[in-house]
Amino acid sequence: MGEVGRMKLGSQGLEVSEQGLGCAGMTRSDSQLKPEEDLIKLIHHAIDSGVTFLDTADIYGHHANELLLGKALKGGMREKVELATKFGLCSVDGKLEVHGDPAYVRAACEASLKRLNIDCIDLYYPHRIDTRVPIEITMGELKKLVEEGKIKYIGLSEVCASAIRRAHAVHPISAVQLEWSLWTRDVEEEIVPTCRELGIGIVAYCPLGRGFFASGAKIVESWSTEDPRKSLPRFQPENLEYNKTVFERVNQMATKKGCTPAQLALAWVHHQGSDVCPIPGTSKIENFDQNVGALSVKLTPEEMSELESIADAVKGGRDPDVAVLLSWMNSETPPLSSWKA
Template sequence: MANVGTIKLGSQGLEVSAQGLGCMGMSAFYGAPKPEPDMIALIHHAVQSGVTFLDTSDVYGPHTNEILLGKALKGGVREKVELATKFGIRYADGKGEIHGDPAYVRAACEASLKRLDVDCIDLYYQHRIDTRVPIEVTVGELKKLVEEGKIKYIGLSEASASTIRRAHAVHPITAVQLEWSLWARDVEEEIVPACRELGIGIVAYSPLGRGFFSSGAKLVENLTQDDFRKYLPRFQPENLEHNKTIFERVNEMATKKGCTPSQLALAWVHHQGNDVCPIPGTTKIENLNQNIGALSIKLTAEEMAQLESFAAADAVKGDRYGSDITTWKDSETPPLSSWKAA
């Protein structure tokens, strides 16, 4: 199996495995939760294989994914991993609310520490930006948590370039998590350059297009009613019919290269730079092994350009999310001068 190796994430000293493991689908959003013993075995297999950067959030479940990881980290596993979790989204009456006020930040961190059963979280992200609270206020509280030893490094997820700059001025941001794949490339214009200018690492979630680059349009046929991908604009029949040609082209190229389409799509993300760590999620050991295999695929500049031509910005139909989910495009916060602490 390919040697996973490590990369430096950001400029504050965090080192993580060059590929991480997104744990969300084990417990939430992608259909029914998977059997706990199987998922613990998968996490242990990942760590033994060198995939030691584990990604979760308090909203996955909610809470159950963190509890699962807490169990998986027992017996000396905690010392071998870089543990990332997130706060900021809370479900009330079936609706997601976003919170970034200091009291919430602190309470969320304490609750995550308890569920994960750890003393310290390696990388703590704001999962979505609370547009009612100046980003300086939220990061100010995170900075206190760093000083208290409860978290080591601070991250943001789905934040705009200006939000990232303002946050970084309060306390160095170690990583920004964003959706980046062959068919989600809108971050390349402003956000990726801003991260690079500031020395912030980039964590790419859904690098396989939420499974699309594993099986193309067939993916949708096999989704259960409680899988939220079923409702994403890109997977709606009118868009899917168009989008499936992207998969077909990637698949054709993968066949020529002697790898799977998902390995090819993942290799493309790995080739974006040594400051980028993709975190493909899976619930199957064979898929995990296949994802690790993507690290040994070498792509020439011509092959990169060819792949990008299949999924040019105007080639993908449908948004990443429905209108009910905010992204970095809606992440501006009010100026600090407007904040009146409660």
């Protein structure tokens, strides 16, 4: 297992482990859940291994994820971690809604603090952008929460470049969370350069292509009927059959490198820069150890290019059409002048 170093996330003073742990899958209702004591053991193993940047959200497991982390971080563990959580996504009559108005921001923060059993959240993100509310209004309430000591640093998730600039003008943003992997690279054109211009760190979620680069096409065989990935274009039969060959080529390259395809794909994300922190998720200690091992995989510029050319052949889009509203592509908000409280 590789040694986990430390990194600065953004330019506001936040320091985290150079690889984080995405906790969402630990409490997904569509997956075969592991006993709570096993998940707490995994979280403690991660912390002991040096992976101290833990990522959760209030909507994960309908609050169960935050409650799990609250239990896991008792007894002195809280001081060892950098805890990030998110708000803004909620299920109303079975449909997802996004809320970023000041009253909701404050109520969500108070509820997360209680579930996590902590006094202050290290990094707090709007999970998605409420396109009905000027981003300055959402940020204004988050700024108040910083001033009150309830959160330390502010992040953004799935947000376009112009909204990043508007938000950053209200209060410095420490991190932007975005989907970034070998087969999801659209953020490289404008969002990543904007973050770097403004000194904002980058948190890459789904760095293994939603598990594809860990297991290949056979991953779909382990999914429950409710798994949300079933609707993704890349996993539809007509595309998956073609994408099998992409995984096989990555696997061949990994074999030559003496690592697993998951480690190779994760190493590619690590090699994007010292300002990038990937947060692969798992509920198994053996998978966690393998992910940490990616830190020991070194790639030459030629190998990076070869991997990218292989992944460029992937068929199918990132999201189904119904999910576009929840991505950065439609995350602009109305001008501040339009807001009537």
